[in-house]
Amino acid sequence: MGLRKVVLVACxxxxxxxxxxxxxTRNNPYEVLPAGQPQTPSGYIQNEAPADxxxxxxxxxxxxxxxxxxxxxxxxxxxxxxxxxxxxxxxxLSVSEANRYLPRGDIVWREDPIGDRHAxxxxxxxxxxxxxxxxxxxxxxxxxxxxxxxxxxxxxxARYTTGGVHSISFDLALTDPQTGELLTPVRQVRADLDxxxxxxxxxxxxxxxxxxxxxxxxxxxxxxxxxxxxxxYKNASLGFMQMLNNI
Numbered sequence: 001m002g003l004r005k006v007v008l009v010a011c012x013x014x015x016x017x018x019x020x021x022x023x024x025t026r027n028n029p030y031e032v033l034p035a036g037q038p039q040t041p042s043g044y045i046q047n048e049a050p051a052d053x054x055x056x057x058x059x060x061x062x063x064x065x066x067x068x069x070x071x072x073x074x075x076x077x078x079x080x081x082x083x084x085x086x087x088x089x090x091x092x093l094s095v096s097e098a099n100r101y102l103p104r105g106d107i108v109w110r111e112d113p114i115g116d117r118h119a120x121x122x123x124x125x126x127x128x129x130x131x132x133x134x135x136x137x138x139x140x141x142x143x144x145x146x147x148x149x150x151x152x153x154x155x156x157x158a159r160y161t162t163g164g165v166h167s168i169s170f171d172l173a174l175t176d177p178q179t180g181e182l183l184t185p186v187r188q189v190r191a192d193l194d195x196x197x198x199x200x201x202x203x204x205x206x207x208x209x210x211x212x213x214x215x216x217x218x219x220x221x222x223x224x225x226x227x228x229x230x231x232x233y234k235n236a237s238l239g240f241m242q243m244l245n246n247i
Contacts (some may be wrong), residue, residue, distance in 0.1 A: 079138025083177050085129045087146045089122040100101045100156060101158050110159070111211050121151045124216055125170070132220030134178055134226060142174040142183055144223070149188075153211050154195050163197025172226065190235040191222040 089107075095117045096105025112120045129146055152167040168191045174183040193215065196204050204214070225233040 025195070038092045050213070054135070060182050078140055079136050080140045080174065081141045082133035082134055082144045082227075083141050085126060085133065085144045085146070087122050087126045087129060087148065089118045089125070089148045089151075091118060093118065093148070093150075099155050099157050101155070101162060103155055106150055108155065110153065110156060121148065124212060125151075125219060128216045128219035129223050131216065132223035133227065136224075140183070141177055143180075144227075145173045145175055153215065154197070157203055158195070159197060159211075161197055163201065165194045166193040166195045166218075168192065168215070168219065172223075187232070189218060189222065189226060189233060191233065192235055193218045 006107045044226035076164070095107045096103040096108050097114065098105075107117050107121055109117050109121050125146060125148055129144060133144060148168075150167060150169040154164055154166070158164045169188065170191070171186050173186045175181060188241055195211070196214075204210075222233045
């Protein structure tokens with residue numbers, strides 16, 4: 001066999017070996033966790049809406065999306081004050097614990113102990129949204145409703161080698177604090193962030209810039225821009241790794 005054929009065969013084998021990935025299946029919220037691991041570590045909040053909490057109609061699992069009854073503007077141009085933040089992490093989002101460069105799942109998070117990943121990322125997003133809206137003091141009072149659809153941080157393998165992209169997406173809406181009615185149309189936000197790997201990740205952690213800290217600060221700035229900039233937040237263009245995350 002000639003050298004060229006040997007190279008082609010080797011490439012083919014390499015590609016087939018890399019083709020095994022997790023598939024994001026929103027019908028399966030968890031992978032099977034290792035035996036003996038706690039399902040929910042102590043100290044973490046179950047981030048589920050109480051039964052008596054009125055959810056945004058547009059965030060219902062089924063049914064038509066209603067039009068806002070009192071529309072501020074499509075571009076969020078009227079200054080607002082956020083009186084409360086409600087973050088929803090649907091249990092239908094799948095979780096991946098696979099230690100691969102590009103695991104396939106809706107939620108990938110490793111910087112907390114194995115446990116309730118929905119609650120863990122919900123706590124991060126809640127803190128970020130409260131941080132980003134704390135200084136808003138506009139004349140229109142509103143509740144900020146967030147529904148997470150994707151939260152990809154790095155696996156251990158990617159964190160200590162290649163790095164990658166923190167791929168995060170969510171829907172947001174502003175609602176009336178008294179009636180719960182929509183003040184603005186629901187809009188989707190993509191908030192990707194360059195994720196450090198290798199020595200860069202180690203230097204960042206030594207400086208206190210963990211994944212949790214960087215993601216929290218990033219999402220705080222994203223929501224601030226969404227609610228104060230007429231054009232909203234513009235997602236960063238992060239190249240090839242960002243494209244792979246969205247396949």
